[in-house]
Amino acid sequence: MHLISEVINYIFLFIALYVEVFFLITYFEIREKEGKIKPLTNQNFPNTYKWPSVSVIVPVWNEETTVLKTIFSLLKMNYPKDKLSIFIVDDGSTDNTWKVVQRFAKNKQIRLFTKANGGKHTAVNYALEFVNSDLVGCLDADSFVHPEALKRIAAKFEDPDMMAVTPSIVLFEPRGILGYIQKTEYIFGIFLRKVFSHLNALYVTPGPLSIFRRSVFDKIGNYRHAYLTEDMEIAMRMQKNKMKIGNVSNAFIYTVAPTTLRALIKQRLRWVYGFIKNTIDYRDMFFRPQYGNLGMVVLPAASFSLVSTMYFFGASIVSWINTTILKIKEISTVGFSWQKLNFEFFYINTDVIVFVSIIAVLGTLFIIVTSRGLAEEKYKFGIDSLLFLLFYTIIAPLWMSRAIFNVIFAKKTKWR
Amino acid sequence: MEINTKKYTYAFLITAVIFTTAIFISNYFSQQKMNEIKNIESRIAVDILASETQFSLISELSCKEISSSVLSKELSSLGDKLSYTEQNRGSDDLEVLNLKKYYSLLQIKDFLLMQKIKERCGGKTLSLMYFYSNLNNDCTDCEKEGFVLTKLRQDYPELRVYSFDYNLDLSALQTLISIYNIADKQPTLLISDNVYYGFKSIDEIKDVIPALKEIDKQKAKTEADALKAKPASSTKSN
Numbered sequence: 320m321h322l323i324s325e326v327i328n329y330i331f332l333f334i335a336l337y338v339e340v341f342f343l344i345t346y347f348e349i350r351e352k353e354g355k356i357k358p359l360t361n362q363n364f365p366n367t368y369k370w371p372s373v374s375v376i377v378p379v380w381n382e383e384t385t386v387l388k389t390i391f392s393l394l395k396m397n398y399p400k401d402k403l404s405i406f407i408v409d410d411g412s413t414d415n416t417w418k419v420v421q422r423f424a425k426n427k428q429i430r431l432f433t434k435a436n437g438g439k440h441t442a443v444n445y446a447l448e449f450v451n452s453d454l455v456g457c458l459d460a461d462s463f464v465h466p467e468a469l470k471r472i473a474a475k476f477e478d479p480d481m482m483a484v485t486p487s488i489v490l491f492e493p494r495g496i497l498g499y500i501q502k503t504e505y506i507f508g509i510f511l512r513k514v515f516s517h518l519n520a521l522y523v524t525p526g527p528l529s530i531f532r533r534s535v536f537d538k539i540g541n542y543r544h545a546y547l548t549e550d551m552e553i554a555m556r557m558q559k560n561k562m563k564i565g566n567v568s569n570a571f572i573y574t575v576a577p578t579t580l581r582a583l584i585k586q587r588l589r590w591v592y593g594f595i596k597n598t599i600d601y602r603d604m605f606f607r608p609q610y611g612n613l614g615m616v617v618l619p620a621a622s623f624s625l626v627s628t629m630y631f632f633g634a635s636i637v638s639w640i641n642t643t644i645l646k647i648k649e650i651s652t653v654g655f656s657w658q659k660l661n662f663e664f665f666y667i668n669t670d671v672i673v674f675v676s677i678i679a680v681l682g683t684l685f686i687i688v689t690s691r692g693l694a695e696e697k698y699k700f701g702i703d704s705l706l707f708l709l710f711y712t713i714i715a716p717l718w719m720s721r722a723i724f725n726v727i728f729a730k731k732t733k734w735r
Numbered sequence: 736m737e738i739n740t741k742k743y744t745y746a747f748l749i750t751a752v753i754f755t756t757a758i759f760i761s762n763y764f765s766q767q768k769m770n771e772i773k774n775i776e777s778r779i780a781v782d783i784l785a786s787e788t789q790f791s792l793i794s795e796l797s798c799k800e801i802s803s804s805v806l807s808k809e810l811s812s813l814g815d816k817l818s819y820t821e822q823n824r825g826s827d828d829l830e831v832l833n834l835k836k837y838y839s840l841l842q843i844k845d846f847l848l849m850q851k852i853k854e855r856c857g858g859k860t861l862s863l864m865y866f867y868s869n870l871n872n873d874c875t876d877c878e879k880e881g882f883v884l885t886k887l888r889q890d891y892p893e894l895r896v897y898s899f900d901y902n903l904d905l906s907a908l909q910t911l912i913s914i915y916n917i918a919d920k921q922p923t924l925l926i927s928d929n930v931y932y933g934f935k936s937i938d939e940i941k942d943v944i945p946a947l948k949e950i951d952k953q954k955a956k957t958e959a960d961a962l963k964a965k966p967a968s969s970t971k972s973n
Contacts, residue, residue, distance in 0.1 A: 321825070332754075333750060333754060336750045336753060336754070337746055337747060337750040340746045340749045340750050340753075341742070341743070341746040344742055344745060344746055344749075345742070348742075608738055611738055612738065615738060615743075616743075645878075648878065648879065648882070649882045652879045652882045652883060652936075653882050653883055653885075653886040653937060656886065656889070665768055665771060665816055665819070666819060669760075669761055669764035669765060669768070670761055670823070671754075671757045671758050671761040673761070674756075674757035674760050674761060675753065675754065675757045678753050678757070
């Protein structure tokens, strides 16, 4: 038993380290490439540049408190007004959302729609029928846009093969321990999205302002329910149809994070459940060279991270229980006594796992520091990074285990 | 979609190099630790030999000159290190097994030396022998007995606890077992030539070794004296 768990430990560690090394090599490739070619940005586009027309769909459901801020941030974007239309779709809100958005009824850039409640994907699909611009995107009503974000994204469509472009998502005013942990998690996501984009392996086009060519929906169809993770399903469908998805790491979108553990677990449960279910639906992409790095590394690595996190979490729970039982036995036999901590070199753990973990943590630190640079953070390391390193692997299994349970026992997840 | 097989190979090679380096470093430290155990063992061997020699030399002289300080102090810390290593590398590790055999021999030698001193000079010896088994977890009480003995050793550093793996393939140990007629029932304690089977609590052991109770009394007395002295000195200063 001991030998089996040791072998599994080593195999898992090796795979985890391999994936980390693979992503880091990719990042260095990007750095080298970016050093040689100056990327196209809105700054070096001439005034006469013909920007593509863009429609942004904002599906709203009971979002009376945040919807105005979202719309204003869209209106404040530095993008030619005649090229930008905003579609607000009220998906049968039961609060004052519809009333609140009426103040834009006369705005020429904005179109308002209301329909019976049917879920986010139905709201976006509803508006898609009215869209005839070159590009179309979607923005969740809990997110706000950086003024330059759209231009930075639109510039990426200079590449005629580019079919969708994802932004970088950062947290809006994170608060509390949970907020800080999520802040680093989102920043970490910026690094991963950049790497995945270079590998042509992005498998999520996030709700907050991912922009597509209108033709994508004509070719592969509209959004699907997709276990409430329609933004993942559409990206996987695009990848399956060999459509290129890119990323602009400095197109920032600010989103509001759940502040309570309950809300966070609920949100993540939906994400992880959706990830597992969609991955099962698209399982034929796994280890198929025709799907490139996505099929060979990124999707297997994402699934592996789920399995390994659960495995190591389970293993530490078992070891913790064993230690506790031993301690209880000791106390019941000889009573409680403070044990002197022994810092002698002899008692320091020098197993292989320790050294590999040190390397893995150093790699993670490098990614955090790099990501913070990409996110244009003031400091290369913050208290949030530390909290993330300390607690993320402890709280993530909370929703991972629930999601796995729900998948196995066929329980559906809810939006809120 | 293109796949850069070169990158896949490089990533594999780098990971393999990191892994191999980690294995080398870990092995290096592990070997260092084994060497440390070996060093302690040879130091103890020298200590015991020195004590034996000193004992023979001064046999004509007064017993006063033989204090227990001649006995090696490192035996118990060696025992701790050995059991830690056994936990990490497994009790079937050959190197661990050899070190354990040597350790058992040293314990027997130390015990014999103590017996000699006792015979010639009299006095009470504070020692006990403990036989355990870690074969297929067939000794459920050994873990508990281990806690008791660790605690006793902590509280009474003067108590020498010799612990033996009953099933260790070591002729000297098997001779010791047959001399005292110790049955294959662990945990077993051997205190002043008497054999006790089954779990024994701290109090039960103290009943068999009254010297420990005397130490308790002495400690209590010193503590009480110190307490008495404290208020007296504080009133003086007031």
